[in-house]
Amino acid sequence: MNPEIKRGSYAKEKGEVILREHEFDGIQEFDQKLPNWWLFTFYGGIVWFVGYWVLYYYTGIYQTDQKGIEQQLAAIQEKKDQELAATLATLDDQTLVAKWAADPSIVAAGATTYGTNCAACHAADLSATLEAGGNKVPLPGRPLNDGHWEYGGKPMEIFKLINEGTPAASAGYNGARMQAWGQVLSPKQVAELTAYLISMNPKDFGN
Incomplete structure (x- = not known):
């Protein structure tokens, strides 16, 4: 050593x-x-x-990431609520039927939203069925062209259903509940979608 x-x-x-x-x-x-x-x-x-x-x-001097995210989500929700309130202030049953559903540009926008978000469950032709091998295969959603509106057939009731989803007290259709699309779409898009459904069902909303 x-x-x-x-x-x-x-x-x-x-x-x-x-x-x-x-x-x-x-x-x-x-x-x-x-x-x-x-x-x-x-x-x-x-x-x-x-x-x-x-x-x-x-x-409390520094803000945690969790609190920061919660504040951002709250701000987004507040903005959505304000936008919804502003949209609702301009809408009623008659306006949706006579103005929105009669405007081709609005209906076209609603058709685009429907094709992107709704056709998978309700089918492109609103029948809630899919043609497969010569047979009609049912899709998860309800038909939207049979004259039956489960949760209210007035335009504003349809707007509310799309915006808020299937009511909490309901079991849904064959056990499937529709989501609240107001969390994904803007109030304007929901109104356009409602106008599109009205335009596709003139017999139900002729008056």
Whole structure:
């Protein structure tokens, strides 16, 4: 063993080399004194972490990610509610039938929304069936062209159903409940979709 290498607890002087008493398979560990800059950095990191943790979780000075997301969602919902209220203020049964459903551009926009979001369950022709091998295969949704409106056949009732989804007290259609499309579509899109359904069922809304 190199005579300069000593055995002890740890090095107390710069450049002093110390080996631990412990030995395993002929291997010993160095036990040198760490540089002061490293120790200051290490202990400073611990102090910083504890201080930041207390400030972040207990003082309210910093906003947690969860609270930030909740505030953003609340702001989005508030904006949606305001937009819905503004749209509802301009709508009634007569307006949807005589104005919205009579406007080709509005009906076309509603048809696009229907094809993107509704046709998978109600079919492109509103029959809620799919042609397969010469047979009619039923889809999950209700037919929208049979004159039967389960939750109310007035235009504003249909608007509400699309916007809020199947009523909570209802079991749905064959156990399937329609989602609240107002969480996905804007109030204007819901109104356009309602106008499209009205235009496709003139006998139901002729008056």
